[in-house]
Amino acid sequence: MIDKEKAKLNMKVQWAKFIVVLALYLLFLYWVKSWLGLIVVPFIYDVYISKKIKWQWWKDAEGPVRFVMSWVDAIIFALVAVYFINLFFFQNYVIPSSSLEKSLLRGDYLFVSKLSYGPRIPQTPLTMPLTQHTLPLVNTKSYIEWPHWDYRRVKGLGNVQLNDIVVFNYPAGDTIAMADKYQAQDYYQLCYMYGEANNLQVDSLSPQAQWDAYHQAIARGASYMKGNPAEFGQIDSRPTDRRENYVKRCVGLPGQTLQIKDKIVYLDGKANKEPDNVQYSYHLNLKQMLPEQFMEEYAVTMEDIQSLNTYGVMPMTHRAAEALSKRTDLAENVRLVNDSDRVDTGKTYPVTANTGWTRDNYGPIWIPAKGKSIKLTMDNIAIYERPIRVYEDNQLEVKGGKIYINGKQTDTYTFKMDYYWMMGDNRHNSLDSRYWGFVPEDHVVGKPIFIWLSINPENVGKKYRWSRLFNLVDNIK
Numbered sequence: 301m302i303d304k305e306k307a308k309l310n311m312k313v314q315w316a317k318f319i320v321v322l323a324l325y326l327l328f329l330y331w332v333k334s335w336l337g338l339i340v341v342p343f344i345y346d347v348y349i350s351k352k353i354k355w356q357w358w359k360d361a362e363g364p365v366r367f368v369m370s371w372v373d374a375i376i377f378a379l380v381a382v383y384f385i386n387l388f389f390f391q392n393y394v395i396p397s398s399s400l401e402k403s404l405l406r407g408d409y410l411f412v413s414k415l416s417y418g419p420r421i422p423q424t425p426l427t428m429p430l431t432q433h434t435l436p437l438v439n440t441k442s443y444i445e446w447p448h449w450d451y452r453r454v455k456g457l458g459n460v461q462l463n464d465i466v467v468f469n470y471p472a473g474d475t476i477a478m479a480d481k482y483q484a485q486d487y488y489q490l491c492y493m494y495g496e497a498n499n500l501q502v503d504s505l506s507p508q509a510q511w512d513a514y515h516q517a518i519a520r521g522a523s524y525m526k527g528n529p530a531e532f533g534q535i536d537s538r539p540t541d542r543r544e545n546y547v548k549r550c551v552g553l554p555g556q557t558l559q560i561k562d563k564i565v566y567l568d569g570k571a572n573k574e575p576d577n578v579q580y581s582y583h584l585n586l587k588q589m590l591p592e593q594f595m596e597e598y599a600v601t602m603e604d605i606q607s608l609n610t611y612g613v614m615p616m617t618h619r620a621a622e623a624l625s626k627r628t629d630l631a632e633n634v635r636l637v638n639d640s641d642r643v644d645t646g647k648t649y650p651v652t653a654n655t656g657w658t659r660d661n662y663g664p665i666w667i668p669a670k671g672k673s674i675k676l677t678m679d680n681i682a683i684y685e686r687p688i689r690v691y692e693d694n695q696l697e698v699k700g701g702k703i704y705i706n707g708k709q710t711d712t713y714t715f716k717m718d719y720y721w722m723m724g725d726n727r728h729n730s731l732d733s734r735y736w737g738f739v740p741e742d743h744v745v746g747k748p749i750f751i752w753l754s755i756n757p758e759n760v761g762k763k764y765r766w767s768r769l770f771n772l773v774d775n776i777k
Contacts, residue, residue: 418456
């Protein structure tokens with residue numbers, strides 16, 4: 301009698317668990333709008349109620365089989381849980397470069413929320429958890445390209461706002477040279493360089509002749525790289541969600557007209573607020589090594605000193621530059637780098653046009669917005685070629701001074717996605733939208749919420765930067 305009562309009570313508990321789990325699962329399917337997941341419901345029912353399938357058969361085994369399978373079961377469960385959490389809720393991200401200093405520092409570990417802007421349904425769902433695109437040790441792809449799903453984003457808590465710090469997939473990372481020393485470089489800048497596009501004399505050419513000359517040069521560079529695999533490795537491609545993760549500040553929203561005048565970003569003619577810790581490069585003569593106390597107070601790093609020794613310029617905040625200019629015992633001739641100094645990091649976007657734009661004086665450029673149309677001309681087609689051709693998957697040709705999209709002559713285009721303009725706070729040491737253009741909405745990964753760990757990669761002074769722990773990224777203005 302007691303055994304029957306226990307059995308009934310146990311079944312009630314199992315039914316309660318099943319109902320709770322099923323309700324949560326159905327809510328999840330409703331959120332992601334994917335009812336294909338209903339095929340899993342019978343298996344959930346079996347786990348809690350019918351128990352026809354022996355899910356943990358290995359528990360009845362003996363010896364090493366039971367031991368090994370218990371670990372396999374635990375590892376598989378952990379990997380599936382991590383995959384699910386990273387995909388729909390949050391993931392960790394470490395700042396790898398100094399492009400956002402001194403707002404975010406190299407060695408800052410970020411808690412990145414996928415819910416803030418809405419998680420993306422994976423375009424390449426079959427991937428190894430905790431990897432972005434490459435399996436460690438074996439150095440092969442960590443994902444399978446089939447199936448490949450179209451871009452779709454689940455409704456989130458909000459949208460990208462002006463001056464948000466955003467994690468996104470690197471737009472120019474669709475094509476890469478696989479040799480180790482080139483993987484982190486912009487493939488299109490490499491094509492520009494090896495095609496010797498910088499040596500073209502195009503000022504006297506017609507717009508069509510300029511277009512042809514630049515595209516032929518880029519094609520020469522691409523052909524040269526492809527024909528030299530010993531130097532560049534295989535030329536490969538990556539789907540959107542498998543491209544490198546970048547983090548920058550959004551300084552331009554869909555539909556806005558952006559222009560940079562003497563380093564200041566203007567949106568629709570109005571100056572946007574500079575980040576509190578914005579950095580620019582300065583020329584200076586350093587008389588002696590900066591005291592550790594000075595470096596700590598003004599957040600000057602050994603990487604900054606190395607930049608001065610290598611390139612003759614040092615990135616600093618306005619506050620640090622002002623303090624150093626007053627310390628004549630430490631430095632002299634502290635001067636902000638300008639366009640006339642010709643210290644730059646590559647051809648500004650678009651690489652297929654002779655715009656004359658620089659990192660400090662750029663644009664104006666209209667940022668595409670979903671559902672909005674633009675009049676296409678020979679003066680702006682190079683700017684919008686990549687969104688139209690690559691991000692929105694159209695055929696685009698320019699012949700006889702006329703523009704053809706999907707075989708039809710046209711002078712307008714309506715965009716299918718929103719786009720953003722991303723820049724680093726370290727303005728003279730950041731490869732950002734000024735060099736590779738717009739960030740499409742399907743590249744947006746998530747929003748950093750707080751710093752959960754901060755390690756000094758230079759190993760100078762204290763290894764852990766305790767004061768940065770749990771600082772909210774939204775407070776970094």
